Structures are given as C-alpha cells and as structure tokens.
Amino acid sequence: MKQLFAALLVVLVSGCTVIPGAHIPSGDYSNADDEDAFDLEDQVDIYAITPGLLAEQLAQSESEQPLLNDSLEAELQEYDYVVNRGDVLNITVWDHPELTIPQGSDRSPSEAGNWVHSDGTIFYPYVGKVEVAGLKVTEIRDILRERLVEYIQDPQVDVTVAAFRSKRVFLTGELKQPGTQPITNVPLTLVEAISKAGGLTEFADWTDVTLTRDSETRRFSLRELYQSGNTRQNVLLRPSDIVHVSRNDAAKVFVLGEVVEPQSIKFGRSDITLAEALTDSGGFAQATADASGVFVVRKAPEGSDKIANVYQLNARNATALVLADQFKLEPRDIVYVTAAPIARWNRLIAQILPTAQAIYFFARAEDEVMNN
Structure with a gap:
C-alpha cells in the first residue's frame, strides 16, 4: 500500500506540469530533437x-490622414468612351432632316440609331460604310463631316451613343441587385457600381471586395473608404471587370x-x-x-x-x-x-481520483484475500 501511494504521489507531483484545462502556458517550446x-x-x-x-x-x-487617389482623379479627367461592336449611334446633320433617321413616338433612340455591326462598321447615306469600332464619338464626327463635305456645304454633324451594348462589368456576391452594368460615356467607379447594385446586403463583408481583371485579383476595403476617406480603395472599372463582395462568415x-x-x-x-x-x-x-x-x-x-x-x-x-x-x-x-x-488543480484531481480509488480498493481486496 505504501508503495502504491508513493507511486500515486509521484504521479500527482509530475502532473503539475501537465495540468489539463484552459490556460496559456509559458516556457521554452523548443525541442532539441526537432530541427523545425x-x-x-x-x-x-x-x-x-x-x-x-x-x-x-x-x-x-x-x-492617419485620408489617402487621396491621384491616379483615379487623372483617369476620370481623361476618360472618354470608345465605341465598339454592338453599340448604337445617333447621328444628326443639322438642317438636313433627310440624313437624320426619324425617331417618332414609336421608336426609341436606340431603335432608330445606327447599329455598329459585327465587322465594326456602320452605313451612312452618301458616305457608305464607315469603320467606327475603336473610335471616340468625336473622331467619328470628324470622319463623317469630312466625307459629307463633298455633298453638303459646311455640314454640322453631331454624334452620340444612343445605346451602350458593347462593354459591361459583372457584379456578384452579397449585393442587393447583383448582375451586369454597362460601361457608358460616364466613368464608372467601384463605389458607384456597388451603389447602382443596391448596396451591400446585411451579410456582406465590406472589408473584402475583390476585383478580378485580366486574371489578376485585387482586394479592396469599403470600410477604409467610408470610415477613413481612403480613396485608394476606389478604382475606375474597365470592360469585363468582375467585382465580388464576400460574405462576412470569415x-x-x-x-x-x-x-x-x-x-x-x-x-x-x-x-x-x-x-x-x-x-x-x-x-x-x-x-x-x-x-x-x-x-x-x-x-x-x-x-x-x-x-x-x-x-x-x-x-x-x-x-x-x-x-x-x-x-x-x-x-x-x-x-x-x-x-x-x-x-486546473481540481481538474487534475478529478482525472486522477478514479484511478487512485481503483488502486486503493484493489489493494484492500488483495490484503483481505491474503489475510483469509
């Protein structure tokens, strides 16, 4: 019995170094036998x-002062829409109604305009086919005016985009109205696109907004933008950009x-x-x-x-x-x-006590057998 209790005492003392329970231990965690x-x-x-x-x-x-995005401001100042396949142009030649397609009450500007065909051209009276894909409306206007000079004295030409159909961005994730948004002659930024999508849902993580462009992904934080005024968390969107707002599960x-x-x-x-x-x-x-x-x-x-x-x-x-x-x-x-x-000590005792009791009763039963 004495030997059994001596062994139990040794276990109790050594257990002080491995007491179970929730605590943060301290000391050297290095292991001489472990290279890592x-x-x-x-x-x-x-x-x-x-x-x-x-x-x-x-x-x-x-x-911390608000960080201004100078490059974004420069992009906004220089922004100009470039016409591409699928867009619809509205061309007006002043004082020459025969060259302007009538719209009427039953036709919208997009229905009455000049559609940019899959080959990037439009057809216009007197001028014929004109390559317009990849050009700005000001450049298209100058081309039409130069070619109409042969038929009209000092033509006054105006060109606008009646329907923007060639370029779009994609918005996914925790937005109230996810989907696509067109790129127009008005520059579209990340914040404006999210606002047009109805804003964030209650499950959105506004610190984790990703932008995928040309197989590269960048992460933005709307929290820094709204709370700290960090406009570097805003960017001008480009065609085929994918914006994703993550859930706040993480x-x-x-x-x-x-x-x-x-x-x-x-x-x-x-x-x-x-x-x-x-x-x-x-x-x-x-x-x-x-x-x-x-x-x-x-x-x-x-x-x-x-x-x-x-x-x-x-x-x-x-x-x-x-x-x-x-x-x-x-x-x-x-x-x-x-x-x-x-x-922690009580937890150690609670784990060892059943073993100690078993040892005690086993030893006592053994003594009784030997005495009988």
Whole structure:
C-alpha cells in the first residue's frame, strides 16, 4: 500500500506540469530533437492593455490622414468612351432632316440609331460604310463631316451613343441587385457600381471586395473608404471587370477558455470591443476563470518576424473592464480567458481520483484475500 501511494504521489507531483484545462502556458517550446522547433516566446510580442496603450492606438488612428487617389482623379479627367461592336449611334446633320433617321413616338433612340455591326462598321447615306469600332464619338464626327463635305456645304454633324451594348462589368456576391452594368460615356467607379447594385446586403463583408481583371485579383476595403476617406480603395472599372463582395462568415472573432459560452462572433458592420465579445459569450465562468489572464491573440502584421501579437488585460479589478470596452478587436482575433490555478488543480484531481480509488480498493481486496 505504501508503495502504491508513493507511486500515486509521484504521479500527482509530475502532473503539475501537465495540468489539463484552459490556460496559456509559458516556457521554452523548443525541442532539441526537432530541427523545425522554435521558442514560442521569441515568436510573439506581448503587450499589456493599459490606458497608455489605448491612448497610443487612438493617437495613431487620429494621425492617419485620408489617402487621396491621384491616379483615379487623372483617369476620370481623361476618360472618354470608345465605341465598339454592338453599340448604337445617333447621328444628326443639322438642317438636313433627310440624313437624320426619324425617331417618332414609336421608336426609341436606340431603335432608330445606327447599329455598329459585327465587322465594326456602320452605313451612312452618301458616305457608305464607315469603320467606327475603336473610335471616340468625336473622331467619328470628324470622319463623317469630312466625307459629307463633298455633298453638303459646311455640314454640322453631331454624334452620340444612343445605346451602350458593347462593354459591361459583372457584379456578384452579397449585393442587393447583383448582375451586369454597362460601361457608358460616364466613368464608372467601384463605389458607384456597388451603389447602382443596391448596396451591400446585411451579410456582406465590406472589408473584402475583390476585383478580378485580366486574371489578376485585387482586394479592396469599403470600410477604409467610408470610415477613413481612403480613396485608394476606389478604382475606375474597365470592360469585363468582375467585382465580388464576400460574405462576412470569415470576419469573426473567437472567444475561448473560461467563459460561460465559448463561441465565434461575426463582425458585422460595426466594431467589436473586447468587452462586447466577453459579454456576448456570457462573461467569465466565475468558478474557474482567472480574471487577470484575459488574452487577445492577433496575427502579426505582414512582413513581421513574429507570428502573433498578444494583448493581456488584467481584469481582476472590475474597473479594468472600462479598458476592455475601449480595446477594439479585429477579424480573426482570438480572445482567451485562462483558468485559475485552483481550477486546473481540481481538474487534475478529478482525472486522477478514479484511478487512485481503483488502486486503493484493489489493494484492500488483495490484503483481505491474503489475510483469509
């Protein structure tokens, strides 16, 4: 019996290093036998959530000036529509109604206009076939005027596009009215296209809007555009562009550890603070949580030599929850509430006790048999 209990004591003492339960251990995770092993503590930066940290983050956000997209402004200034196959032109020669196709009340401009054929040409009286595909309306106007001079003295020609049918962009995803939109003589930007599509649905992730052009995909954030005035998140659309608005399923935070209801929380359109995440999860598990160990684990920025940034809140004093209400979470953050040491010890005892009881009763039964 003494030997059995001595062995049990050794198991209990060694178990202190492998106590089960929700907690964040520390120490050297390197393994001399593993070539790919590393020291975890060297791979993370740890920050305490204090008034100083929050003030520093606030000052940084306030110092960020709106980023202006100069290239977009230049493109808008130089934009001019180029006619292509399928478009319908409306050509007017002033004081010569015989050269202008009558519209009437039963014919719209697109029905009465000059359709650009599949070979890129139109037919016009006196002039004949004219190559117009790939030209601007001003260039088409000059060509017609030069050719009509042989038949009309000082012709006054006007050319407009009655129907834009050759170019379009495609909008998919979480939009109220997804579909196609034509490219017209009015430049169409990413924000304007989304607005014409009825705006975003309640399930849209406005931080994840992708634009696919010529087999290349770029990602834009409408949140930065609307909230921070970053116009670099807007772009002039071109023919055959594909705009996709993702769902917000992936934009969530994870609350784990010693809370009443561990869960994932979707981000939505507004910010989520640490206090809101804890509240939505039912708050601390009063019997087991260590309020001094509230951690936020966040992936390190691109280009960093770290794998994560860890922010710790000591909420043992309830007034510290004011700091939690000011600490904004980011998508894919992991909120982790550690277990109190006594809770981890109780879990160890709960796992070992059935084994200890079995050993005790087995030894006692064996002694009774030997004594009889």
